[in-house]
Structure formats: C-alpha cells, structure tokens
Amino acid sequence: MSPLWRYGRPALVLLLAGLAVGVPLWLVAVTSAKPQAEAIEPNLDLPQQWQPASNYEDAVAQGEMFRGFFNSLLVVVPSVVLVLILGAGAAWVFARRTSKLVSAAYALTISGLLLPPAVITIVMELRQLGLAGTSPGMIAVYTGMYLSTSIFFMTGFIRAIPMELEEAARMDGAKPLWIFLRIILPLLRPVIATATIMVMLYAWSDIFYAFFVLGGGEQATLPLNLYKVASAQLYLDNWHLVFAYVVVMSLPMVAVFLVAQRKIVSGITSGAVK
Numbered sequence: 239m240s241p242l243w244r245y246g247r248p249a250l251v252l253l254l255a256g257l258a259v260g261v262p263l264w265l266v267a268v269t270s271a272k273p274q275a276e277a278i279e280p281n282l283d284l285p286q287q288w289q290p291a292s293n294y295e296d297a298v299a300q301g302e303m304f305r306g307f308f309n310s311l312l313v314v315v316p317s318v319v320l321v322l323i324l325g326a327g328a329a330w331v332f333a334r335r336t337s338k339l340v341s342a343a344y345a346l347t348i349s350g351l352l353l354p355p356a357v358i359t360i361v362m363e364l365r366q367l368g369l370a371g372t373s374p375g376m377i378a379v380y381t382g383m384y385l386s387t388s389i390f391f392m393t394g395f396i397r398a399i400p401m402e403l404e405e406a407a408r409m410d411g412a413k414p415l416w417i418f419l420r421i422i423l424p425l426l427r428p429v430i431a432t433a434t435i436m437v438m439l440y441a442w443s444d445i446f447y448a449f450f451v452l453g454g455g456e457q458a459t460l461p462l463n464l465y466k467v468a469s470a471q472l473y474l475d476n477w478h479l480v481f482a483y484v485v486v487m488s489l490p491m492v493a494v495f496l497v498a499q500r501k502i503v504s505g506i507t508s509g510a511v512k
Contacts, residue, residue, distance in 0.1 A: 270294070270481040277478035290482075297482040305456075306463035307490075312373050313448075313459060314441045317380035321437050322430055324381070325388030330422055332389065333396035334404075344393070350386030355379070357450050364451060376451050376459075383447075384437045395429045396422065435495055442491050460487045 261282070269280045271290040297303065332344040360379055361370060369375030399422070407417050423430075445461040452458060458466060464483055 266481045266484055269477055270485050272478050274476055274478055277481075278475055280477050280481075293478050293482040294486060297479045297486060300479070301483050302463055303460065303483070303486060306458060306460040309373070309457055309463075310442060310459040313376045313380065314438055316377045317384070317441055318434055318437050320377070320381045321384050321388045322433060325385055325392055325433065326423060326426060326430070327418070328385075329389050329392035329396055330418060332393045334401075344389075348386050348390045350383070351390060355383055355447075357447065360447070361450050370451065371453055371455070371457065373452075373457060376448065376457075379447055379451055380437070380441045380444075384440065387436065388433045391429050391433060392426060395426060399425055438494055439491055 265280060265282055268282065268284055269277050270293055271288050272285040272293075273287050273289050276285060276287070328347065332340060332347075364370040364375045364378075367375075369378065403421055404417050407421060412420075443461055444459075445465055448459050448462045449465070452462060464480075464487070
C-alpha cells in the first residue's frame with residue numbers, strides 16, 4: 239500500500255464525514271442569521287445583512303418556545319430517569335441469572351429493538367387508561383420504546399463485570415440493594431451516559447409519536463410546537479425563523495452531549511487504569 243493512499247484514505251473519510259455533517263449545519267446557521275428576503279431560498283452564502291438577534295427573538299416569541307421547552311423537559315427528563323433506573327435493574331437480573339425463564343424474558347424484552355411500536359394500539363390503550371393527551375402518557379410511551387435499548391446495552395456491560403466484586407460484598411454482609419447502588423451503578427457510568435444521550439436525542443426531537451399522543455395544545459413539546467406553528471402558516475417562507483427555532487431547540491441537546499461525552503471518556507479511562 240502506497241504512503242499516499244495510506245494517509246489519504248483516512249483524510250478522505252474525514253472530509254466526506256465533515257461535508258455530510260458540516261454542510262447542513264452551515265446551512266442552518268447562516269440562514270438563521272439572514273433577513274427574510276435573503277432566506278426565501280436557503281443557500282450556503284453568508285448573509286449580506288446580519289440580523290441573528292432579531293431572528294432568534296422572533297422565533298422564541300412567536301414559536302412559544304418557553305412553554306414548549308418546559309413541556310419537553312416535563313416529558314423527556316422523567317422518561318430518561320425511568321429508562322435508566324428500570325433498565326439498570328432489569329439488566330442486572332438478566333446478566334446474573336441463567337434460568338430458562340430469565341432467558342426467555344430477556345429475549346422478549348430486547349425484541350423491542352426489532353419490533354416497531356404500533357401507533358394505533360398505543361393511542362387506543364392510552365385512551366382506555368385516560369392518559370391520552372397527557373404528559374404521563376407520553377412518558378410511558380417513551381419509557382416503553384427505549385427501555386429495550388437500555389437493557390440490551392447494560393446487560394452486556396454488566397456481564398463483563400467480574401462476579402468476584404459482588405461475591406466479596408455479599409461475604410461482608412451487603413444486601414442486594416446496597417450492591418446494586420454501590421457497585422453496579424458506579425461501574426455503569428459509561429453506558430449510562432451513552433443511554434442518556436441516545437434517549438434524550440430521540441425523545442427531544444420526536445414529533446411522530448408526540449403528534450398522536452399529545453396532539454398539540456397546552457402540552458405541545460418543542461418539535462410539536464414547531465410543526466404546529468409551521469402548519470398554521472406562521473412561518474410561511476420565513477426560513478430564517480424556522481432555522482433560528484431549530485438552532486435554539488438543539489442547544490440543550492448539544493450541551494447534554496458535550497457533558498455526557500466527557501463522562502464516557504473519563505469512565506473508560508478510569509476503568510482501564512484500574
């Protein structure tokens with residue numbers, strides 16, 4: 239293999255990845271700073287007249303972003319907490335028990351990775367339970383949707399943890415709850431960070447299931463609220479406001495990703511040193 243191809247291949251891959259990710263980000267960023275006349279046909283050109291402050295202010299005010307932000311937090315945060323707690327507890331059982339019943343339960347649980355949720359069935363069940371159009375109903379949907387993913391990743395991670403750690407704690411008289419809280423959960427920090435990123439990204443940007451479960455109104459989340467105001471022609475040809483809304487809506491997830499990314503690296507490094 240020639241040196242040119244050896245070093246050029248990684249550079250080519252990085253260039254293609256940078257273009258695939260960077261071009262859409264650049265389009266969103268520059269369009270959100272343009273006046274309406276320049277943003278009617280979005281392009282990659284820099285704005286001739288910069289007005290990001292007024293665009294973002296109009297997007298926040300007209301899009302009712304404060305209420306949508308609160309509604310999104312009210313749904314996403316409990317969903318993530320439930321997915322992590324239930325997933326870690328179930329994964330510990332699946333990783334340490336070897337009976338046929340447990341194996342069958344594990345196979346049934348992770349089948350959610352392959353079988354997509356049926357929207358009609360979900361909505362009908364929520365209506366029968368009186369949870370349709372409510373935040374608790376949306377939390378239940380997200381928890382059920384992403385619990386399989388959490389259990390799958392955590393089970394494999396726990397199986398790699400030496401059993402001697404738990405056996406030593408049991409010999410010292412530790413109870414199962416103490417072992418789970420003091421030994422298993424701290425070691426799960428890298429996979430917990432990964433699961434947090436995945437669940438928050440999916441739930442924060444979800445509009446499909448939120449549309450059928452919440453249906454708009456006072457409970458509308460950020461993406462659902464954007465769809466609602468756009469379909470009402472509030473942002474007709476106002477691409478500068480649409481992209482400004484998208485940028486503001488994405489900022490919390492960017493912050494979560496940066497924080498959780500550090501925890502993943504620190505968790506893997508500390509485990510390697512030990």
